[in-house]
Amino acid sequence: MDKIAVLIPCYNEEKTIAKVIRDAKAALPEAVIYVYNNNSKDRTAEIALAEGAIVRNEYMQGKGNVIRRMFREIDALVYVMVDGDDTYPMDSAPEMVDLVLNHNSDMVVGDRLSSTYYQENKRPFHNFGNNLVRGSINKLFGCNIRDIMTGFRAFSYEFVKTFPVLSKGFEIETEMTIHAVYNNMQIDNVVIEYRDRPEGSESKLNTYADGMKVLKTIAKLYRNYKPFGFFLIFSLVLALISIFFLVPIVTEYWRTGLVPRFPTLIVCCFIMLSAVQSFFAGVILSTLAVNNRREFEMQLNMLQRHKETDMMK
Structure with a gap:
């Protein structure tokens, strides 16, 4: 060395x-x-x-x-x-x-x-x-x-x-x-x-x-190191898009009791589901990232012992 x-x-x-x-x-x-x-x-x-x-x-x-x-x-x-x-x-x-x-x-x-x-x-x-x-x-x-x-x-x-x-x-x-x-x-x-x-x-x-x-x-x-923050951004963007188009439909329903735009309502629901999926994907990947950090610390400890062994040779 x-x-x-x-x-x-x-x-x-x-x-x-x-x-x-x-x-x-x-x-x-x-x-x-x-x-x-x-x-x-x-x-x-x-x-x-x-x-x-x-x-x-x-x-x-x-x-x-x-x-x-x-x-x-x-x-x-x-x-x-x-x-x-x-x-x-x-x-x-x-x-x-x-x-x-x-x-x-x-x-x-x-x-x-x-x-x-x-x-x-x-x-x-x-x-x-x-x-x-x-x-x-x-x-x-x-x-x-x-x-x-x-x-x-x-x-x-x-x-x-x-x-x-x-x-x-x-x-x-x-x-x-x-x-x-x-x-x-x-x-x-x-x-x-x-x-x-x-x-x-x-x-x-x-x-x-x-x-x-x-x-x-x-x-x-x-995305790899901070998955919760990364997917939270996507989740919030998708949720805001869904709410933006959903509010007029809900307002119309409260006013008249009718839902004139069913296709828009269905799309909004799917977008909101995607937002929820993105959120939980971030939660799961964040947990995996924490486990990777633990493994990294163990790897550092092993490297330290390896270096000390090499120095003594």
Whole structure:
């Protein structure tokens, strides 16, 4: 088991990967540096090897697939994940590592949005998207994460080995955050500097397509982790629709004793039944979610014993 592992997912980062590796070595000289090459068509892997990093490959395209591979293969007391595009200075890495090793942090978030991100980033829709995602997650899950989409984080062994990677692409950062929040894992924020990509280095993000994937991921994870709240919203919407169309029918019946719109009445009844079903679906799934939390805590205890055994070897 490594003490510190620096994990760098890469796709066509030949212009910046050498500097990122050198900066990582300077900031964390005791760390083992892993570069995971994701089908790069340039010299990323060759340069990383020349700089002394351990280079491995993930052939399924997408950042989520790369992170799944990294988390499966690497055992370490603390993991530092940083993008290979040189947008995150490594100066804050020692502080992030210290929080994991000595202050029980499970995930340390490199907070760009509280420093230079809005000045450095030249894509206004990315700024809007970051704020929208951050506000949505903090509201839905009752937390205070300052930067949801950052690619600079540190993790504990327990987080990495219990995190089920489901996303394939850039929505993985959102999934990480919600996993930590829902399972009551300790999250700390460290304000970091951010710099835009150097000239000649191109972003792999598609503002609109990846933005929609992130929003879909939030909705899906809210359904999975907070099923009562999710289905309660549907239940209330359906109930309001039913009542809206039912009130005129009932009013007409009280006034004349007649029901002139039987088809509308029947549809309203079915919509109200759907509302009741949604409510009880939320209750049942919420109970199952509580049981999943219990199993997760037991899994954490087993991982802790496994880690202590590995450290004694």
